[in-house]
Amino acid sequence: MNKLIKIVPVMLIAITFMACGGSDDGGSAPPTPNTAPTAVSNLIYPSSDLLCIDTNIEFEWAAATDADNDNLEYTIRVATDRDQTNIVAQQTTSNTSVLITLNPGIAYYWNVVASDGEDEAEASPTLAFYTEGEGVSNYVPFAASIIAPEMDAFLxxxxxxxxxxxxxxxxxxxxxxxxxxxxxxxxxxxxxDVTATTLDVTTVAGTTYYWKIDTKDNNGTKSIGQVWTFTTN
Known part of the structure; x- marks a missing residue:
């Protein structure tokens, strides 16, 4: 019985030591998750559907904001198609403007993505503009832009x-x-030859649909639209 009494305090000391030892990280709090910046909401120049008479274009946009007050960078992409698969110019800058030289007589589509070094924001809206070409009397229409259903929507x-x-x-x-x-x-x-900018279609459940719009003017010139999708429930 005496041996048992002597052993118990030793066990208690060991248990107390283990319980109070704590972790070896000093008890520091976990790092705060990073918050992505807001998307650039305002593309200032070139404005939508503008005909630029100069091919040296000073692109300008409004600054994004960041909840963590991180320094932001902006990546501008200029493409010859609205869905930005054929990018002809791309630059990253900490400014909200950049000078880019393009070719004359071409329809371009541009947007800007803000980043804080860890996370990217969603891309800004994509705007279209034309660079003036020598002797051009008629320009190809811009590729149509989607309104509804939104890309990859579920309906x-x-x-x-x-x-x-x-x-x-x-x-x-x-x-x-x-x-x-x-x-x-x-x-x-x-x-x-649809003259309106809306058309009703009939769908069935559980199906993914694809659609696109080619735009034509009265001079016979045409722009080919990108393919959009939506899925029915």
């Missing part, structure tokens, strides 16, 4: 309203649209 099946926007620097041109729609990534022509 209830049934009647769906396809909505888009078209534009042309030749303000006197009349625009018409060829609408392509189907269940493959190369959708078939659904209706040609």
């Amino acid at each position: 209830d099946s049934g009647s769906v309203s396809l909505q888009w926007s078209g534009s042309d620097v030749d303000v006197d041109d009349t625009l018409t649209y060829d609408v392509f729609f189907g269940t493959t990534d190369t959708p078939d022509l659904l209706q040609s």
Whole structure:
């Protein structure tokens, strides 16, 4: 019995030591997660659908904000298509403007992405502009931009309203649209020479649909649209 009494305090001391020892990291708090900056919401120049008479273009945009007050960088991308697959110029800068020289007589599409060094914001809206070409009397319309359904949206099946926007620097041109729609990534022509910028289609549940809009002016010039998708529940 005496041996048992002597052992118990030793065990208590050991347990107390283990419980009070703590972790070996000094008890420091975990690091605060980084917050991505806001997206650039205002592209100042070139403005939407502008005809630029100079190919040396000073791009300018409004600053993004960052909740952590991190220093921000901006990546500007200029492409010859609205979905930015054919990028012809790309620069990263800590400023909110940059000078880029482009070719004449081409439709361009640009946007800006803000980054704090750890996380990127969503891309800004994409704007279109033209560089003036020598002797050009008619410009190709800009590629149509999507309004609804949003890219990769999930919708209830049934009647769906396809909505888009078209534009042309030749303000006197009349625009018409060829609408392509189907269940493959190369959708078939659904209706040609549409004068409105909306068209209703019928869908079934559990299906991914693909659609695109080709834009034509009254001089016979045409821009090919990108393919958009949505899925029905």
